[in-house]
Amino acid sequence: MSGFELDRRLAADSLAVADLSLCTVRLMNDQRFPWLLLVPRRADMVEMLDLDAVDRQQLWEDIRTASEAVRAVFSPDKLNVAALGNVVSQLHVHVIGRFRDDTAWPAPVWGVGKAEPWPDSARSEVQRLRAALDS
């Protein structure tokens, strides 16, 4: 058993999408941005440097897979990829599709305005992401 448990705040702010080899993938519940969270299923990880070499390599693969899925499903103008963790320390990586006309552009998305939850119809976005992550 890995002892991994998804941080409550990350869970509360996002919707389940899929599991990749190392990471649980969540969609931030904010329809202003196509915004994935990748959370390595390892207990007590804070920095990418904390992962062992095998997991660190897998994280890189999962970031690539998630980036390609966001690109395939949402066709953003730009990808933003970041590991910050200043508020929630559990290691997580943001993969965000950005548009030149999104509400935060060109600033980063963190702390900008208020999240706008996805409507129930987001189920189709989740399905498309799931398919893209699986391919």
Add this chain to the structure above:
Amino acid sequence: MSGFELDRRLAADSLAVADLSLCTVRLMNDQRFPWLLLVPRRADMVEMLDLDAVDRQQLWEDIRTASEAVRAVFSPDKLNVAALGNVVSQLHVHVIGRFRDDTAWPAPVWGVGKAEPWPDSARSEVQRLRAALDS
């Protein structure tokens, strides 16, 4: 010849530190944060996904090396690693040491206040970074 040329705005905002296998490493000229920029020496790259598989792997290694150097030299409370590129499109990765008492904490550093240029004495920080990147 790769045709690579460092973006003028990135060059203007930062100091030369060293070259890693793929990336030119610069120190942002802002003493509020120990903040490295990693710029792959490849022409016309915008997204990490644009790199070929060999370069993408090397970028990951360079990120690890730079992260360890920032940790070794500055002992930050947290590392922030990000590829954004919404303003300057030339592919570059930020590796930033964060402190719980820095001026932006816990927010990201981008767009917060004004840069405070390093004094001439920063030469010692650059030397220590250079040594850490080399080890």
